[in-house]
Amino acid sequence: MTSPIKPPKGNWWDQPVNRRESIWLGLGVGWALVLFGWMSAFTRIGDQNPIGETYRVTEDELREKVDAFKDAAEEREDGAYVPDGDDVFVVGQRFDWDGLPVVLETGKEYDFHLSSYDVQHGFSIRPEHALSQQINLHVMPGEEWIVPMEFDEPGTYHVLCNEFCGEGHRGMHGTIIVEEGSQ
Template sequence: MDSPLDSPDGNWWSERINRRESIWLGISGAWALTLFGWMLGWTEFGGQNQTGQTYQVSTQALQQKIQNYKQSAGTLSVDSEELLVPAENDVYVGALQWGWDGLPAVLKPGETYRFHLGSYDVQHGFSVRNADNLSQQISLQILPGYEWVLEMTFDDPGTYHVVCNEFCGEGHRSMHGKFLVQDYDESAVTPPAQSGGESGGNGESGGNGGADYGGWFTGDDTGGATGNYDGTTVDETGSDQVTVTVGAEGNGGPYAFDPPAVSVSQGTAVTFEWASNNHNVLVDSQPDGANWGGHEPIENEGFSVEHTFETSGVYKYYCEPHLGVGMKGVVEVV
C-alpha cells in the first residue's frame, strides 16, 4: 500500500475530477450560498442581529456626552446601591479598561430605550445577560471612534449583567456592570440637582486655602468629571502619615481616590493603598523641583506604595485606565 506521505504517481494535478466529486462540490457551493442568504435574511427580517445608526465621534466628545447624560439623570437607591435613572429614553454607556461608564442604571420593563454605545480606548465586547435566564443574552462589539445607537426593549424584570466578551487587557476578567429592569415609584427618584454622585463632581468651591486646582476635577480638564469630589480638601496638615485609598467606591464603581483632594505638611509620608483591582497612579503635574514618579504598573487589591512629599505645591494625579470616568486626585503640600 502506498504511504499517504508519498507523492501520487503521474500528472495527478491535471486529471479531470470524476462526476461524483463534481456533484458534491456543487452541493457544497449551493449550501454555502444558501447559508449566506439566510444570514442576510436574519439581519434584515428576522430581528436576530442588532442594527442601528453608527456615528464617528472623538473620545473626548463621547466622554462629554456620557458625562452630560449622567448629570441629567436622577438616582434611585436599590439595596443601598445608587443607580442612574435616565432622564429620557436615551441610555449612554462608555466602555473603558476595565469598566463601564454610565452604569449601573435602572430601566422600566416594556419601554424602548436607545442605547448609545462607545469605547474610550480599545475594542470591547458588550454582552448583556439576564441573571435569571441565560438564554436571554446579546453579544455586540464596541469600537473606539464610533457611537453605535441601538433600540432595546426588556420585557422581563430582573438584573441584567453586562460583561466584556472581547479580550481587552489584563483587567478584562473584572470588567462587569449591570442594570436593573423593574418598575419604580417616580417619587423615590432623587432629581439630578440633589444627586450626591456625579453632579457634585463639578463643584470647584476651593477646598483648603481656596484652591480650585485649575478645574482639574471638572470634565473640562483631562478625563471625566470627578464625581466623588465635593469641592473640599481634606485637611491632614500636621499628620506624619496619611493614607489615600486607590479604587474606592465613586464615579460609578470602584473608580475613585479617597480622599480625592488632601492637604498635607511638607515631609508627610502618603501611603496609597489599593482597595480594588486594575488601577495605577500617574502624575499629571507637580511643583518645580519635585520628584514624585507616581506608580505606573497596574496593581490590584492589597498593594500599597508610599511617597514622602517634600516640595510645597499642588500635585495632580490620576488612574490611567479610569481617567475617562473621573478617577483623579490631588495632594496639596503646604
C-alpha cells in the same frame, strides 16, 4: 494500488464521472446554495441583528455627554441611574462601565449610546436567569454607536466586557436593572 500523492496513470481527467458521484456533487452544491440563501436571509430578516447609527466623537465630547446623562438622570440610593428620557449612555473604560448601573422599564425602547474612552471593549448583555441568552457588541474609542434596545422581561442583566482589555478585564462588569413598565 494508487498513491494519493502521485496522480493516477493515464488520461484520468477525460474519464466520465460516475453517476453516483454526480448525484452527490449535485446534492452538495444544492445544499450549499440553500445554506447560503438561508444565511443571507437570516441577516436581513428579524430582530437578531443590531442596527443603529455610528458617529465620530472625541473623548472630551463623549465625557460631556455621559456627564450630562448622569446629571439629568435620577440617582437611586443604590447608585443606579434612572434615565430622564430614552437615551442611555454606556461607555467602557479600563476596567469599568461609565453610565452603569442603570434602571430601565420593560416594553420601552431605549437608544443605547455605546462607546469607549480608551481601547476596544466587548459589550455583552446577559440576563441573570439565562446566561446562554446574550447579545455581543464591540465598542471602539472615537465612535459613538447608537443601538435601539428594548427589554421584554424584568430582571437583572449583566454587562460584561468580552474583549480582553488588560489585567483588570475579568472585573469589568456592570448591571442593567429592568423593572415592570408603567404602561
